[in-house]
Amino acid sequence: MNTGNVKSITTIVVVAILSSVITLFGYNAISKNSPKGVISPAVNIGTNEYADSFDQDKSVKLASLTTQQGYPDFTEAAAKSVNGVVHVKVKSISQQQYMNPFDFFFGFGERNMQPREQIGFGSGVIISKDGYIITNNHVVEGATEVTVSLNDNREMTAKVIGTDPQTDIALLKIEGDDFPYLTFGNSDALQVGEWVLAVGNPFNLTSTVTAGIVSAKNRGNIVGGNLSIQSFIQIDAAVNRGNSGGALVNTKGELVGINTAIFSQSGDFNGLAFAVPISIAGKVAADLKQYGAVQRAVLGIQAPNIDVVRRQDPERARELSQIVGVLVEDFGDRSAAKAAGLEKGDIIKAINNVHIRNFAELQDQLSRYRPGDKVKVTVERNGKEHSYTVELKNDAGNTEIQRSADNMSVLGATFNEIPAARKRQLGINSGVEVSSVTSNGLFRKEGINKGFIIMRVNNTPVNSESDIANIVSNVSRTSQDKVILIAGFYPNGRTQYIAIDLSQGGK
CATH class of the missing domain: 2.30.42.10 (PDZ domain)
Known part of the structure; x- marks a missing residue:
């Protein structure tokens, strides 16, 4: 081998080593400076606070597992989850109209109301060692008696601590001090396409686990009635009647949502199901435990409803749909936002540096706070960004905590x-x-x-x-x-x- 070849080979080796070193240090620098790690999502401080309300052990977590073939392995997450999910049995009284046939034929037509006992079923999730349970409000609404069955077949009477129809969340309590429970995960860190498990009791089939992926986040206008939540997690795991109030868990076995609704014309699973994120459900449960009532914080703004505008002015609706953020169309009485300096026409872009793209995301962020909390609101006005500190109020226009x-x-x-x-x-x-x-x-x-x-x-x-x-x-x-x-x-x-x-x- 001649001298020239030796020099060429040496040069190539040196360049390769230098390239590797530069790449390694560059990756390390990027990892340190990156605000959001791809592998380790930012910690959800709010969810940790709600977990503290129920004395959850933060070390009780599983690592994400895969099989030797590289497929996701749900066995440990499922084994942990089924022990923390309960079967909820509810007794209620309904009125049934009864007409005496003789009254009908002879023209009196007086109807009597005959009370009749009804039995309903659903699911619930144990979230503390001492027996607090999250379920759906519609599972226990109107109940005269609530009993829960654990995975080990123990049956216990449950007390309804509080309910919140607006988010369809209720908090129950059973007596004891050593129950298996699910720890709160970070529902904000969920990504579309991520694997999740739905655990519950469909059709009274206890301890049922189904798997699917997150299909979408911040889904709004899914369920009518009094529900105010506009930020459901959409999943394609099979969820049916009886799954209501059950657990949505990630592959670490952490609770990331409460299964609440399905999109179906038949009443059975049709490929679309929706869960209340634990960032909302956890806060509601913590409020019900601490205050007996949910503390709701509002900015006091009015934003246009694109669906309503579309029926009246399609052209304006198209313009509104292009806005990234939330347009401040007007203010409510005693508005916290107006008092802080926001103006009509402002576009809200962020709450405490969390980017806001639509009203659902604004509502999701505000649902984490209580009256009296101060938040940084970033708005766009005439092409320029402005930030304001807003002291949030309740619907009555003050900062009092209601108990x-x-x-x-x-x-x-x-x-x-x-x-x-x-x-x-x-x-x-x-x-x-x-x-x-x-x-x-x-x-x-x-x-x-x-x-x-x-x-x-x-x-x-x-x-x-x-x-x-x-x-x-x-x-x-x-x-x-x-x-x-x-x-x-x-x-x-x-x-x-x-x-x-x-x-x-x-x-």
Whole structure:
């Protein structure tokens, strides 16, 4: 080998070594400076805070696993998840119309309401060692009795701690101190195409695990009614009736969502299912545990609804659909955003440096905060960016934390649940009995005394003190007139409708 060849080979080797070193150091520098690691997503501080509310052990996690062939392996995640998911059985009373056939033929036509016991089923997720359980509000709504069955076949009576119809989340509690539970994961870190498991009890088939991928995030306008959530996780894992309230977990066995709804004309799985992200469900559960009522923070802005605009002005709807962010069309009364300096026509681009592309993402971010929290709001105005510090308020325009106990204390009453057999005797499908009243409460002031049966509050059936507390709390937070209308009766007396002004505070 001649000298020239030796020099050429040496040069190539040196260049290769230098290239490797530069690449290694370059990759290391990029990894250190990158705000978001591809392998390790940013920690969700909010979710960790909610996990702390239930004393979750953050070390209880699994590593993502694959088989020797490189396929995802769900066995450990599934084994962990089924022990933390429970079967929920709910008893409720419904009214069934009955007409005497003789009355029909002879023209009287009077219908009698016959109470009938109904049994419903769903799923729930244990989220703490001492037995707190997340499920859906629609699973336990109107329940007179709730029992849960664990994966080891133990059956226990559950207490409804609180419910939130707006997010369809409810919090239950069973007695004990050593239950298997699921730890909260980071639903923000989920990526479209990522594998997830749905764990629940479809068609009463307990401990059922199905697998699929995340099909989309921040899905809005999926479910009607009173639901305010606009940021569902969409999945293609098989979810059916009975899965409601069950767990959506990642391959680490972490809880990232609560399975809530399916998109189907038949009522059975049709390829599309939706879960409430744990970033929202966890916060709701923590609020229900700590305050007995959900603390909702708002900016106090009004944004255009593109679907409504499209029907009236298709051209403007097309313009609005091109906006990346949320257009501030107007402000509500006592608006926190307006007080901070935002103006009509501003486009909200970020909340605490988290980019906002649409109203669903804005709502998702705001749902993590409570009244009184301060957030940095970045807006675009006339092509330039501006940032404002906004102190968030509640729907009533203040920063007070609402507690169900505080709201209920002004009523000056205690309540007893009515057994199903007595409801049947009284001919009612819902009701709570007033067991005592204080001398300075609003009940005594309005003439409601011990023994009064409350059937409905604001035309909503009530079956427990927590049902009344949720309605009172909602009115206290969101209504300007602060009035509840009670429908009830004394046994053998006529039905009465009594309006109570909560703002009087028992004075």
